[in-house]
Amino acid sequence: MTQTPADPQATLIDGKAMAARVRAHVARDVATLQERHGLTPGLHVVIVGDNPASQIYVRNKVAQATEAGLASVKHELPAGTAEADLLALVARLNADPAVHGILVQLPLPPQIDEQAVIAAIAPEKDVDGFHVINAGKLATGGDGLVPCTPLGCLIMLRDRLGDLSGLDALVIGRSNIVGKPMAQLLLREHCTVTVAHSRSRNLADLCRRADIVVAAVGRAHLVQGDWIKPGATVIDVGMNRVPTPEKGAGKTRLAGDVDFAAARAVAGAITPVPGGVGPMTIACLLKNTVTAACRQAGVPLPSPDSSGDA
Numbered sequence: 001m002t003q004t005p006a007d008p009q010a011t012l013i014d015g016k017a018m019a020a021r022v023r024a025h026v027a028r029d030v031a032t033l034q035e036r037h038g039l040t041p042g043l044h045v046v047i048v049g050d051n052p053a054s055q056i057y058v059r060n061k062v063a064q065a066t067e068a069g070l071a072s073v074k075h076e077l078p079a080g081t082a083e084a085d086l087l088a089l090v091a092r093l094n095a096d097p098a099v100h101g102i103l104v105q106l107p108l109p110p111q112i113d114e115q116a117v118i119a120a121i122a123p124e125k126d127v128d129g130f131h132v133i134n135a136g137k138l139a140t141g142g143d144g145l146v147p148c149t150p151l152g153c154l155i156m157l158r159d160r161l162g163d164l165s166g167l168d169a170l171v172i173g174r175s176n177i178v179g180k181p182m183a184q185l186l187l188r189e190h191c192t193v194t195v196a197h198s199r200s201r202n203l204a205d206l207c208r209r210a211d212i213v214v215a216a217v218g219r220a221h222l223v224q225g226d227w228i229k230p231g232a233t234v235i236d237v238g239m240n241r242v243p244t245p246e247k248g249a250g251k252t253r254l255a256g257d258v259d260f261a262a263a264r265a266v267a268g269a270i271t272p273v274p275g276g277v278g279p280m281t282i283a284c285l286l287k288n289t290v291t292a293a294c295r296q297a298g299v300p301l302p303s304p305d306s307s308g309d310a
Contacts, residue, residue, distance in 0.1 A: 152280025173216035225262020
């Protein structure tokens with residue numbers, strides 16, 4: 001979709017279409033690895049309990065991994081699983097050379113320390129990119145595995161803008177999963193990066209000067225349309241449930257951290273919610289698994305790149 005004088009709204013960044021391209025890229029790489037090296041990247045996903053949202057996420061991850069040709073295995077543990085038992089499973093997967101990527105679905109039940117589990121995963125198999133060693137490598141310019149959601153955001157930004165060098169970027173959110181790694185990735189791209197959050201003073205003014213806004217704070221419609229610099233690129237990571245009483249009692253819909261309709265009238269490009277960042281997260285999980293498999297096997301990536309381009 002391109003903008004025309006008759007269509008003043010921002011270009012929609014189609015995360016579904018872009019994720020399909022990334023998955024196709026992954027499938028080609030997997031086929032090449034099997035042909036050249038007899039290597040099939042293996043992704044093992046662990047879920048504890050029966051959280052409905054987690055079950056959906058895990059089902060989608062396993063299905064998409066299998067479709068791309070990865071060896072994908074799901075480990076389902078009961079909600080009452082002891083931390084020691086989960087750590088024992090992680091240790092077995094760490095020791096298995098056929099397992100190249102390990103993902104433990106969060107959140108975990110309260111009796112399990114999430115940070116202890118993340119720390120137990122071998123960094124080279126941590127395809128979520130959450131391990132402190134991978135976080136440290138990202139911060140210091142190393143070659144660790146990058147968290148999937150920020151990686152997906154970067155792919156979308158590079159696809160839309162090309163060279164990001166010198167652009168003013170605002171990241172709203174400071175989580176270890178999205179905000180902090182997103183800022184590090186943008187610094188690697190030579191952006192001028194500001195990290196803000198829900199308590200930042202003059203947040204609207206920070207937005208108005210930004211060429212790139214990545215909203216990942218978890219507050220529906222925090223970012224208003226008149227905060228957006230005309231022509232800016234807006235990546236909305238937010239996934240918030242908001243009530244829709246007009247559809248009946250208890251009904252909800254998904255909404256981002258950005259007031260989409262108002263921002264689309266000003267921005268140059270924007271991601272929708274849903275259908276924007278979400279699909280890219282799983283696609284980048286598959287991409288990370290291929291990267292991990294190649295590094296562990298000591299073979300080059302079939303399609304080497306430094307930024308996660310699709």
